[in-house]
Amino acid sequence: MSATIDSPGSTPTVQLVTPDGRWQPSDSAEEYLPYVESLGEHDLKRFYRDMVVMRQFDTEAANLQRQGQLALWVPSHGQEAAQVGSAYAARPQDHIFPSYREHAVGMIRGLDMVDILRMLRGVTLGGWVPEENGNFHLYTLVLASQTLHATGYAMGMQLDGSSGTGNPETDAAVLVYFGDGASSQGDTSESLVFAASYQTPQVFFLQNNHWAISVPVARQSRTPLYLRGSGFGVPGTRVDGNDVLASYAVTAKWLDDARAGHGPALIEALTYRVGAHTTADDPTKYRTDDELASWVQRDPIVRFVAHLRTLGVEQEFLDAVDQEAADIADDARRRVLQLGPPSVGRMFENVYAEPHPLVEEQQEWLARYEESFGEQA
Amino acid sequence: MIQTDETRGLAVESQPPAGQQQPAAEQEPPAGQQQPSAEPAAPAQSDPPTRLTMPFGKALNAGMRAALAADDHVLLMGEDIGPLGGVYRITEGLQAEFGDKRVFDTPLAESGIVGTAIGLAMRGFRPVCEIQFDGFVFPAFDQITTQLARMRNRHEGGVTMPIVIRIPFGGSIGSIEHHSESPEAYFAHTPGLRVVAPATPNDAYWMIQDAIRSNDPVIFFEPKSRYFTKGEVDTTVPAAPLHTSRIAREGTDVTLVGYGAMVDTLLRAADLAAAEGTSAEVIDLRSISPLDFGPVLESVRKTGRLVVGQEAPGFVSVASEIAATVAERAFYSLEAPVLRVTAFDTPYPPSKLEHGFIPDADRILEAVDRSLAY
Ligand SMILES: Cc1ncc(C[n+]2csc(CCOP(=O)(O)OP(=O)(O)O)c2C)c(N)n1
Ligand SMILES: [Mg+2]
Numbered sequence: 001m002s003a004t005i006d007s008p009g010s011t012p013t014v015q016l017v018t019p020d021g022r023w024q025p026s027d028s029a030e031e032y033l034p035y036v037e038s039l040g041e042h043d044l045k046r047f048y049r050d051m052v053v054m055r056q057f058d059t060e061a062a063n064l065q066r067q068g069q070l071a072l073w074v075p076s077h078g079q080e081a082a083q084v085g086s087a088y089a090a091r092p093q094d095h096i097f098p099s100y101r102e103h104a105v106g107m108i109r110g111l112d113m114v115d116i117l118r119m120l121r122g123v124t125l126g127g128w129v130p131e132e133n134g135n136f137h138l139y140t141l142v143l144a145s146q147t148l149h150a151t152g153y154a155m156g157m158q159l160d161g162s163s164g165t166g167n168p169e170t171d172a173a174v175l176v177y178f179g180d181g182a183s184s185q186g187d188t189s190e191s192l193v194f195a196a197s198y199q200t201p202q203v204f205f206l207q208n209n210h211w212a213i214s215v216p217v218a219r220q221s222r223t224p225l226y227l228r229g230s231g232f233g234v235p236g237t238r239v240d241g242n243d244v245l246a247s248y249a250v251t252a253k254w255l256d257d258a259r260a261g262h263g264p265a266l267i268e269a270l271t272y273r274v275g276a277h278t279t280a281d282d283p284t285k286y287r288t289d290d291e292l293a294s295w296v297q298r299d300p301i302v303r304f305v306a307h308l309r310t311l312g313v314e315q316e317f318l319d320a321v322d323q324e325a326a327d328i329a330d331d332a333r334r335r336v337l338q339l340g341p342p343s344v345g346r347m348f349e350n351v352y353a354e355p356h357p358l359v360e361e362q363q364e365w366l367a368r369y370e371e372s373f374g375e376q377a
Numbered sequence: 378m379i380q381t382d383e384t385r386g387l388a389v390e391s392q393p394p395a396g397q398q399q400p401a402a403e404q405e406p407p408a409g410q411q412q413p414s415a416e417p418a419a420p421a422q423s424d425p426p427t428r429l430t431m432p433f434g435k436a437l438n439a440g441m442r443a444a445l446a447a448d449d450h451v452l453l454m455g456e457d458i459g460p461l462g463g464v465y466r467i468t469e470g471l472q473a474e475f476g477d478k479r480v481f482d483t484p485l486a487e488s489g490i491v492g493t494a495i496g497l498a499m500r501g502f503r504p505v506c507e508i509q510f511d512g513f514v515f516p517a518f519d520q521i522t523t524q525l526a527r528m529r530n531r532h533e534g535g536v537t538m539p540i541v542i543r544i545p546f547g548g549s550i551g552s553i554e555h556h557s558e559s560p561e562a563y564f565a566h567t568p569g570l571r572v573v574a575p576a577t578p579n580d581a582y583w584m585i586q587d588a589i590r591s592n593d594p595v596i597f598f599e600p601k602s603r604y605f606t607k608g609e610v611d612t613t614v615p616a617a618p619l620h621t622s623r624i625a626r627e628g629t630d631v632t633l634v635g636y637g638a639m640v641d642t643l644l645r646a647a648d649l650a651a652a653e654g655t656s657a658e659v660i661d662l663r664s665i666s667p668l669d670f671g672p673v674l675e676s677v678r679k680t681g682r683l684v685v686g687q688e689a690p691g692f693v694s695v696a697s698e699i700a701a702t703v704a705e706r707a708f709y710s711l712e713a714p715v716l717r718v719t720a721f722d723t724p725y726p727p728s729k730l731e732h733g734f735i736p737d738a739d740r741i742l743e744a745v746d747r748s749l750a751y
Contacts, residue, residue, distance in 0.1 A: 119727075215484075286461050
């Protein structure tokens with residue numbers, strides 16, 4: 001069994017920059033061009049910087065896992081453009097419901113990356129307060145569950161008048177991430193049904209990285225996944241997810257439409273998981289070197305550097321970004337090593353909002369039990 | 378979200394046990410028949426050696442290989458079980474051996490896996506479904522409880538549901554959320570399901586074959602923290618029947634009861650107790666539903682004291698059921714109340730806290746002391 005690799009060059013895929021870095025919008029890109037026209041040099045540099053920082057962080061986190069400092073790491077290598085582009089399309093008032101691989105999105109929303117590491121170190125089940133971190137909600141490990149939460153949240157925005165009022169500065173929308181594998185879950189279909197039914201202000205962002213652990217996307221869908229929404233009444237667009245500008249433009253357009261009250265949309269970003277599924281996975285067991293190599297050639301960062309060079313961006317800037325990325329990774333490493341163990345009492349906290357006698361009794365029992373060891377010592 | 382580093386080492390020694398290397402059944406099973414194949418186990422053939430030392434996970438693999446070879450209606454289905462051989466490599470090599478019509482990767486949807494297994498069973502197949510981790514069975518909970526468990530009953534006996542749902546369960550693997558849970562009580566509470574949990578490689582090898590031969594749905598809990606623990610497997614002498622409990626260690630002063638990974642913890646506690654002069658009898662339940670109370674009651678009549686250990690939270694749990702039943706049936710033999718040593722009634726904590734959450738041998742001993750103090 002091998003993966004179907006859909007070529008981003010095929011007709012309906014929105015692409016702005018070719019894999020070798022040339023500005024050459026596909027036919028389907030026409031309606032998205034206005035969204036990139038408003039970007040300045042500063043924005044492009046920011047896109048680049050974030051992709052590089054994320055790539056470096058990814059390497060550092062995998063090292064930390066290998067050294068026993070994390071239970072697990074979930075690599076995002078190869079998916080930086082899909083994540084950075086889509087994240088920049090969201091406005092501060094928007095809410096983001098990630099799956100578990102959207103580290104760059106969290107970073108752009110202001111999340112301290114060490115918060116993600118705390119979760120993967122086994123120190124916490126959550127790690128951050130969404131409202132204090134750019135409305136970036138918690139990771140969800142049960143596949144596709146968050147798609148329904150996102151739809152419900154968007155229904156709430158509609159009900160409390162936070163969306164569709166015609167004021168683009170305040171109208172909000174929801175951006176929800178999920179994978180090609182998760183697209184098969186019933187929850188995903190149900191969330192599309194609800195979103196269409198209530199015309200929620202919401203964008204479904206499907207990163208098709210071609211694999212669900214060892215299972216190729218062909219096992220999940222015989223038709224391109226961007227078509228999945230149409231049967232539910234949710235329009236779909238396919239974008240070259242390794243093209244950061246296209247990912248930005250397509251997401252910006254559909255989020256604008258969602259905020260304006262035009263209902264939900266589905267975006268399929270074609271990309272590739274270059275790394276392992278997680279640090280516990282061995283991808284050589286199920287995919288070929290050739291397939292991997294063909295996607296490494298379409299690397300989103302390499303493409304964007306080439307593009308920036310055509311725009312005259314100097315080497316000093318690129319070097320400075322590399323240095324900054326290394327510093328950020330070092331800083332994260334240093335702070336992870338300082339993380340102490342959580343206190344045992346933590347597990348009894350916030351199980352309920354109201355007092356609960358059984359939990360209280362067990363917490364007291366455990367405290368006495370631990371003390372009894374202290375006495376013996 | 379896998380813990381598979383060790384599995385790669387495991388993969389190297391994936392020799393099937395002697396006598397199990399049968400050719401894959403090539404032909405498609407005849408469609409349209411509702412005849413559950415209830416012949417006796419393809420007993421492992423008799424070529425020596427028949428006692429092999431192998432890890433728990435390998436024993437399961439060998440058991441499934443034997444079941445696939447014995448009955449070409451047996452199918453394995455699940456996420457990542459084909460070319461990868463499962464995230465724990467429990468099905469490693471089986472697709473290569475039996476083909477992708479017998480052993481196949483499904484789309485990523487647990488309700489889909491169990492729901493279609495029900496249809497396959499109606500059509501005469503014996504599906505063995507792998508759920509990747511305990512925390513991911515719940516999308517299938519509706520199909521399991523409202524459909525699978527009562528399908529035979531609704532058909533007034535006209536249909537059988539020979540489906541096995543394999544679920545790696547339990548903690549102590551330092552993993553992330555939803556990868557360490559013990560949800561067995563939900564299933565044991567559901568009439569129509571059989572629920573088992575082997576604790577040793579030998580039981581893994583035999584119980585998986587018995588479960589696959591069962592004409593009822595079996596929820597098969599695998600103690601994932603023991604996948605790499607080695608033990609002796611006798612491929613010629615079948616283990617005790619599927620739904621019987623087993624004395625794992627004899628003793629006279631107190632009875633310790635558990636299943637799955639907890640059995641090892643109880644045995645460790647019994648060792649420690651012995652050093653302090655207390656003789657503990659350890660019972661490996663093996664089957665959670667039905668529960669073989671005979672040996673438990675017999676032991677309690679001898680020791681007068683019972684401590685039940687389990688990784689799952691205690692409230693409305695398997696341990697609760699055991700405590701109630703023993704109080705009902707052996708009341709006058711008891712010298713002390715039945716004590717339950719369980720996880721706390723909180724969500725499974727982040728892994729840095731799991732050692733304080735799951736009962737260890739010390740907590741079992743604390744209960745033993747309390748029991749002896751009555
Ligand atoms: C309900 C559920 N079933 C199974 C799993 C185990 N699992 C974790 S990730 C994964 C593959 C997900 O693939 P995809 O949705 O394509 O996302 P990707 O990992 O490629 O980003 C599986 C099977 C899970 N987390 N949740
Ligand atoms: Mg994927």
